[in-house]
Amino acid sequence: MRRQRRAAVLQILGTRMTVMVCDMPRPQDLQHSSPPLSPQALGTYVALTSGAQQLDPDAPASPAVLIFKRNIERACSDETAVVAAIRDTLCEQIGDALNLPTQPF
Numbered sequence: 132m133r134r135q136r137r138a139a140v141l142q143i144l145g146t147r148m149t150v151m152v153c154d155m156p157r158p159q160d161l162q163h164s165s166p167p168l169s170p171q172a173l174g175t176y177v178a179l180t181s182g183a184q185q186l187d188p189d190a191p192a193s194p195a196v197l198i199f200k201r202n203i204e205r206a207c208s209d210e211t212a213v214v215a216a217i218r219d220t221l222c223e224q225i226g227d228a229l230n231l232p233t234q235p236f
Contacts, residue, residue: 174220
């Protein structure tokens with residue numbers, strides 16, 4: 132199991148992953164998950180699929196983590212909470228990219 136995780140980490144680190152800060156999630160951003168994400172989601176991981184750019188010119192050109200700025204601002208009461216929400220969302224979405232089980236931080 133440990134070797135599989137290490138291989139997954141090396142594979143993802145060997146590729147380019149973009150982190151995009153978006154004002155709000157677009158409807159198509161919510162469909163990258165099954166079941167679809169809530170419109171209040173703080174972020175999502177978007178895997179690179181063949182032809183994605185042809186179907187959606189705004190799709191990232193590489194695997195990406197999308198952070199939804201306004202949703203984070205709404206969910207957090209102060210700057211410390213915003214920083215924690217961004218950190219936790221990034222860790223969770225990168226974990227999704229690596230197919231790691233979700234664990235509390």
